[in-house]
Amino acid sequence: MVGVIYFLSDSINSKNEKIKQLNNDLISQVEINKDYEKRINSLHELDTNHTTELTNAKAEIDQLRIDVSNGTKRVYVNAKCPKPEANTSKSGSDESSARLSEATEQDYWRLREMMAENEKQTLYLQNYIMTQCLR
Numbered sequence: 001m002v003g004v005i006y007f008l009s010d011s012i013n014s015k016n017e018k019i020k021q022l023n024n025d026l027i028s029q030v031e032i033n034k035d036y037e038k039r040i041n042s043l044h045e046l047d048t049n050h051t052t053e054l055t056n057a058k059a060e061i062d063q064l065r066i067d068v069s070n071g072t073k074r075v076y077v078n079a080k081c082p083k084p085e086a087n088t089s090k091s092g093s094d095e096s097s098a099r100l101s102e103a104t105e106q107d108y109w110r111l112r113e114m115m116a117e118n119e120k121q122t123l124y125l126q127n128y129i130m131t132q133c134l135r
Contacts, residue, residue, distance in 0.1 A: 039132065042131055042132070043128075043132065046124065046127055046128060046131060047124075050120055050121075050123065050124040050127070053120050053123075054116070054117060054120040054121075057116035057117075057119075057120060058113060058116065058117075061109065061112050061113050061116060064109075064112075065109050068105075075100065075105070075108065077100060
């Protein structure tokens with residue numbers, strides 16, 4: 001009888017130790033999950049902020065493009081145009097200012113958009129590294 005009681009007591013102690021270990025593992029896993037949840041929320045906030053900034057930058061470029069098309073704003077290019085060699089009797093007041101070709105103007109707007117995207121992507125990656133990788 002004493003042997004059976006000793007065996008049962010040892011079995012209960014063993015199971016209690018396993019329960020304690022499982023409980024500690026569970027607590028540890030809950031903490032890991034909380035940390036992951038914080039990181040996911042932080043990444044979501046970071047992504048939302050930078051996506052909003054990128055959307056705003058693109059909208060600003062689109063508005064500038066519309067303003068230039070409407071004539072309310074102008075794009076100034078520092079260009080040198082050769083003078084015509086033929087002498088004219090006109091005073092030169094009818095000469096038009098240098099203008100970008102339509103294809104060049106479209107390239108200009110595309111480049112501005114790409115620059116804004118690259119800037120926002122770089123800022124996003126820098127923030128990601130600072131908040132997620134170097135902590």
